[in-house]
Amino acid sequence: MDYQQILELVKEVSKAGLTNFEYTEGNIRIAMSCPQPEEKIVVPASNIALQEAIGVSANSVNGANTAGTEGVAAQSQAAEAVGEKGGNLVKSPLVGTFYTAPSEDAEPFIKVGDTVKKGQTLAIVEAMKLMNEIESEFDGVVTEILVENEENVEYGQPLFRIQ
Incomplete structure (x- = not known):
């Protein structure tokens, strides 16, 4: 198995969303595992300002502690903000x-x-x-880059908005 075949295998395993994969051919054994991504709670600044404006904190609703539902509410708000x-x-x-360019001194692949x-x-x-190229799934104009260069990204995290 050559290097390009291994890269293609890694891409396909990642694309399929598998957490564990093992391949054996002759005396070559490839084992891949990816831990389940931790759920991060992202609350856009606009949502925090809105909560402060109406006098509701993220930890309380009508004086009751909602720590169990706080993460779910914040996640759905963040998803709505990205999808809006x-x-x-x-x-x-x-x-x-995440890298925006092929090397530190190179121009970014794309700009807004x-x-x-x-x-x-x-x-x-x-x-x-392994460097995995992220290819556009759509034709259009890049309206937003949602991640900074050299930032860690999670599986399924939005990277670009294309219209």
Whole structure:
């Protein structure tokens, strides 16, 4: 099995969302495992300002502690905030480190306002020392880049908005 075949195998296993995978061919054995991503609670600043404006804290509703439902509410608010603007979201197919360019001194693959075609490389996500190209799933114009360069990303995290 050559290097390109291994890269393709990693991409397909990541795309399928598998947490464990093992492959044996002759004396070659490849085992991959990916821990379940931790659920992060992201509350956009606009939601915090709204809560402060109406006098409701994230921890209480009518004086009752809602720690058990707080994460679910914050997650749904964050998802609504990302989805409010419309367009198509390109999401991370795996957990790793997000890079906007092929190297530190190179120009970014794309910028806000660029027109992209389906299959065009938008960024790279590094996982286990392998560089995985993130390709556009849509034709359109990049209206928003939702992740900063060298930021850690989770599986399914929105990376770009394309309209």
